Amino acid sequence: MKKRVFALIISFIILVAALPAYSYNIKDIQLVVNGQNISLNAQPVLINGRILVPARIAVESMGGYLDWYAKEGRIVAKRDNLKLTMYSGGYKAYCGNSTIKMDVPPVLKNGTVMLPIRFIAENFGYPVKYDAVNGRVIVGNGDSSSGNSRGDDRGGNINFSNYKVVIDAGHGGYETGAIVSGVYEKDLNLAIAKKLNTLLKNSGVKTYMTRTTDRRVGLYERSGLANSVNADLFISIHNNTQWQKSIKGSMTLYYPNGVSKNGLNGYKFASIVQKNLNSKLGTDNKGVIQRPNLAVLRTSKMPAVLVEVGYMTNRTELGKLLTDSYKEKAAVVLKDSVLEALKNINK
Numbered sequence: 001m002k003k004r005v006f007a008l009i010i011s012f013i014i015l016v017a018a019l020p021a022y023s024y025n026i027k028d029i030q031l032v033v034n035g036q037n038i039s040l041n042a043q044p045v046l047i048n049g050r051i052l053v054p055a056r057i058a059v060e061s062m063g064g065y066l067d068w069y070a071k072e073g074r075i076v077a078k079r080d081n082l083k084l085t086m087y088s089g090g091y092k093a094y095c096g097n098s099t100i101k102m103d104v105p106p107v108l109k110n111g112t113v114m115l116p117i118r119f120i121a122e123n124f125g126y127p128v129k130y131d132a133v134n135g136r137v138i139v140g141n142g143d144s145s146s147g148n149s150r151g152d153d154r155g156g157n158i159n160f161s162n163y164k165v166v167i168d169a170g171h172g173g174y175e176t177g178a179i180v181s182g183v184y185e186k187d188l189n190l191a192i193a194k195k196l197n198t199l200l201k202n203s204g205v206k207t208y209m210t211r212t213t214d215r216r217v218g219l220y221e222r223s224g225l226a227n228s229v230n231a232d233l234f235i236s237i238h239n240n241t242q243w244q245k246s247i248k249g250s251m252t253l254y255y256p257n258g259v260s261k262n263g264l265n266g267y268k269f270a271s272i273v274q275k276n277l278n279s280k281l282g283t284d285n286k287g288v289i290q291r292p293n294l295a296v297l298r299t300s301k302m303p304a305v306l307v308e309v310g311y312m313t314n315r316t317e318l319g320k321l322l323t324d325s326y327k328e329k330a331a332v333v334l335k336d337s338v339l340e341a342l343k344n345i346n347k
Contacts, residue, residue, distance in 0.1 A: 029053075031117065033061040033126075034140040036160065039202045042112040047104040051130075051137055052114035055106065057202055059115070060332050062124050062139065067325050068113055075106055075113055079124050088113065095123070160204040163342050166226035167200070167209050168236035168296065169193035170306075173216030178241040180312040186214065188321055189237045192309060195331035196237070196338075203339060223299040232261065233269065233341055234304035235334065236296055239321065240286075241313045248314035249284025250277040253306040255297035256290045262345045269303040272344070273337040280333045283310060283317075303341065307334065 031038040031053055038061045045052040055075060059066040064079035073088035085094040086106050093100040100123070107114050117137055121128045126140045169190040171177035177185030193209060200207050208229055210222045226234040240251070252274040254266035270288045278285045286308070291297060297304045309330050310317040320326040 030134070030136045031058070031061070032136050032138045035158070036061075036204055039204075042109060042114070045107065045109055045114050047107070047116075050104040050116045050118065052104065052107060053117045053137075055113040055115040056328075058117055058120055060199060060335075061202065062121065062126060063336065064124060065325075065329050065332060073108075075115070077115070077120060082124065084120075084123055086115070093119070093123075158343060160200075160339065160342060161206060163233075163345075164206045164208065164229055164231045165200060165338055165342075166222075166229065166231045166234045167193050167197050167207060168217075168222050168234065169209065169211050170236055170238040172211050172214055175216050178239065178312050180241065180318060183312060183318065183322065185239050185241075185312060188239050188309075188312070188327070190214065192327050192330050192334070193237045195328055196235075196334050199331055199335040200338060203335065205338070205342070219295045220299060222296050223301075223304070226304070227299075227301045231302050232345060233338060234297075234300045234302055235273075235338060236304070236306040237334070238306060238308050240308040240311045242311055243313070245313050245315065248311045248317040249286040250274065250281070250310060251286035251289055251308045252277070253289050253291040253294060253297065253308070255294065255300070255304065256292055258297065258304060259301050261303055264303050264341060264344045266297065266303050266305060268344065269341045270305045272340050273305055273307055273334065276333050276337045276340070277307070277309070277330075280336065281330055 029044045029051060031040060038057060040054055040057060042054045055068070055077070056066045059077045059079070062079065064077055067076040075086045075088065077084045077086070083095065086102070088108050089105050091102050091105050093102055102116065102119055104116050117139065118128045121139045129138050131138055171186035171189060175186070177189065179185070190211070194212065197207050197209055208225060208231065210225055211217050222236070223234065252270040254270040256267070258266035267288065274285065274288045277283050291306070294306060297306060310321050312318050312321065
């Protein structure tokens with residue numbers, strides 16, 4: 001019996017020794033990506049001299065997508081044609097047919113997946129440096145401490161904190177929107193809108209939401225909020241239906257005689273959104289469509305669009321829309337579109 005207990009103790013000691021050494025005393029570390037300060041929803045972790053930050057925020061701030069499969073502890077980070085697969089606690093990453101050794105493993109901290117920022121950034125093709133004096137991890141080009149206050153599209157840094165965007169989750173309350181197979185459009189719209197809100201806030205944009213819960217909001221109340229805060233952009237999120245169930249894809253609507261803001265009008269904003277939905281989310285192109293009679297667009301005093309993310313009546317598309325990962329990807333694409341449109345305002 002004593003031998004058995006001794007063996008168990010030895011096994012425990014070996015297991016503990018194999019675990020990475022943690023230090024959580026780096027709460028003041030700032031992540032900067034391409035000149036933008038990135039808000040973190042959890043404190044960074046230091047393991048064996050390597051800084052780990054919240055995975056989803058890190059990946060998405062570099063224009064990628066992240067999927068987390070909790071049951072398997074599997075993490076998949078994707079950007080363009082690159083796909084990295086990692087496992088919580090594992091020291092190996094997999095990219096195509098290649099296996100890459102990691103200095104430190106991904107970890108799960110209080111329910112948040114943390115990734116080594118240098119490993120992710122360098123594999124995504126970004127340079128990384130650590131500013132020890134100011135406690136900053138700087139990824140990519142640019143430095144948030146310098147550059148124009150709002151920047152322009154000619155390579156200057158952009159401080160998105162000077163921009164205001166209103167995010168409108170379509171329908172709400174007893175105005176359910178479409179109902180397909182027991183799924184309410186209003187719920188899909190709100191879920192995507194809330195994710196978009198978080199992503200834009202993390203990019204520094206000042207955001208407003210027409211609703212954050214399941215409540216009815218009047219059409220003029222929606223555009224009224226945007227007008228009252230003097231928003232730079234207005235984006236309304238919806239999902240579509242069609243009697244012909246084979247039809248799927250995205251479309252973006254705009255008001256043809258809408259306000260132009262420093263060179264950006266509703267059509268240009270809609271074209272940016274539609275381009276990204278098709279190329280990054282992979283949806284069928286259902287076009288950039290004029291809608292002169294939509295009150296929410298017609299009464300907005302800034303470039304405004306209404307996005308139909310997908311068709312609920314298409315079984316495949318509805319299946320995707322019901323997954324959290326697809327809603328997250330849609331939100332990332334819309335975030336990218338909003339930031340691209342803000343750059344085009346050229347203030």
